[in-house]
Amino acid sequence: MARRLTVVQMLPALDSGGVERGTLEIGRALVAAGHRSLVISAGGRLTERLVAEGSEHLTWDVGRKRPWTLRWVSRLRRLLEDEQVDILHLRSRMPAWVGYLAWKGLPAASRPRLVTTVHGFYSVSRYSAVMTRGERVIAVSGSIRGYLLDNYSGIDPDAIRVIHRGIDPDAFPLGYTPTAAWRARWLADYPQLAGRQVVTLPGRLTRLKGHSDFLKLLAGLVGEGVPVHGLVVGGAQPGKEGYAAELRDRVAAMGLQEQVTFTGHRDDMREIYAVSDMVLSLSTQPESFGRTAAEALALGVPVVGYDRGGIGEILAAVYPEGRVVAGDLAGLKAAVAQVLSGDAPVPGKPFPFTLERMLGATLDLYTELT
Numbered sequence: 001m002a003r004r005l006t007v008v009q010m011l012p013a014l015d016s017g018g019v020e021r022g023t024l025e026i027g028r029a030l031v032a033a034g035h036r037s038l039v040i041s042a043g044g045r046l047t048e049r050l051v052a053e054g055s056e057h058l059t060w061d062v063g064r065k066r067p068w069t070l071r072w073v074s075r076l077r078r079l080l081e082d083e084q085v086d087i088l089h090l091r092s093r094m095p096a097w098v099g100y101l102a103w104k105g106l107p108a109a110s111r112p113r114l115v116t117t118v119h120g121f122y123s124v125s126r127y128s129a130v131m132t133r134g135e136r137v138i139a140v141s142g143s144i145r146g147y148l149l150d151n152y153s154g155i156d157p158d159a160i161r162v163i164h165r166g167i168d169p170d171a172f173p174l175g176y177t178p179t180a181a182w183r184a185r186w187l188a189d190y191p192q193l194a195g196r197q198v199v200t201l202p203g204r205l206t207r208l209k210g211h212s213d214f215l216k217l218l219a220g221l222v223g224e225g226v227p228v229h230g231l232v233v234g235g236a237q238p239g240k241e242g243y244a245a246e247l248r249d250r251v252a253a254m255g256l257q258e259q260v261t262f263t264g265h266r267d268d269m270r271e272i273y274a275v276s277d278m279v280l281s282l283s284t285q286p287e288s289f290g291r292t293a294a295e296a297l298a299l300g301v302p303v304v305g306y307d308r309g310g311i312g313e314i315l316a317a318v319y320p321e322g323r324v325v326a327g328d329l330a331g332l333k334a335a336v337a338q339v340l341s342g343d344a345p346v347p348g349k350p351f352p353f354t355l356e357r358m359l360g361a362t363l364d365l366y367t368e369l370t
């Protein structure tokens with residue numbers, strides 16, 4: 001093994017989400033490779049798991065967008081020196097400001113190597129620009145790389161490394177079938193799905209997820225007599241409950257009460273994908289990657305989505321039959337109808353967006369810098 005590294009990752013908290021999941025995955029891979037993994041965040045429900053998997057956690061509230069958050073700069077600078085940190089990996093904007101200022105204040109010869117990951121299409125601003133200041137900048141998709149080059153003229157193209165998010169094939173194996181017990185519970189909870197073709201739209205209940213297009217699609221299919229049922233899987237964000245009520249009112253106004261089910265938040269997404277006839281990705285703005293689409297495709301479930309951002313990249317590589325021009329409702333309906341009729345192929349290409357590939361590329365990047 002190459003020399004043992006000490007790697008610090010910084011993010012706001014460890015409650016849930018893709019950034020948090022990626023932090024745990026990298027921490028686990030570092031420990032497995034014999035390195036030291038430290039994570040700085042305000043903590044959260046994933047902290048216990050992180051520590052159980054061998055990482056160390058420092059509970060510092062570095063994610064609040066307040067001037068006083070910068071009080072952590074001097075303390076972090078001391079930590080970087082005292083622990084002889086090799087890699088400082090910044091994963092979110094406010095923690096990145098704390099990390100960058102601490103790093104910049106060290107003598108050049110004693111600084112760790114600086115890595116940032118751009119997880120989304122952040123607003124273009126001086127505040128967001130801190131994510132471009134890594135010695136290496138990880139972009140989670142080619143679309144994010146393009147966004148960086150289009151909006152930040154000072155960034156070195158050679159510093160950007162595209163490392164797509166990865167799906168664990170053990171967690172989402174091709175051809176997975178839920179247990180008979182799970183299926184029985186599922187149909188007991190949702191008997192209206194029996195004998196229907198299930199079209200699933202996963203994601204939190206926000207306007208960005210494309211529920212409006214989803215309902216228009218369902219209305220068109222139902223109007224043509226297609227035995228389809230729309231499944232909306234995801235809960236409302238705190239403070240956004242009004243949107244959930246608005247969606248239900250719209251379903252009623254469209255006469256789709258018998259064809260649409262809202263499940264709320266679920267922890268059994270693998271099983272739900274597996275019993276779906278297809279999964280949709282209809283976000284009103286480009287996705288930075290598109291984990292739900294990748295998870296479904298890893299299982300071999302067809303995905304139809306708007307051909308832009310990370311979703312477009314995933315579909316182009318794995319299931320090009322599912323690509324639809326963004327906002328083209330006629331094209332969306334045609335693509336969905338083709339899948340439901342059985343005329344479209346089932347995803348079968350080798351799945352390239354694996355967790356192993358993501359972890360290997362990230363640890364190789366750390367090693368390259370040191």
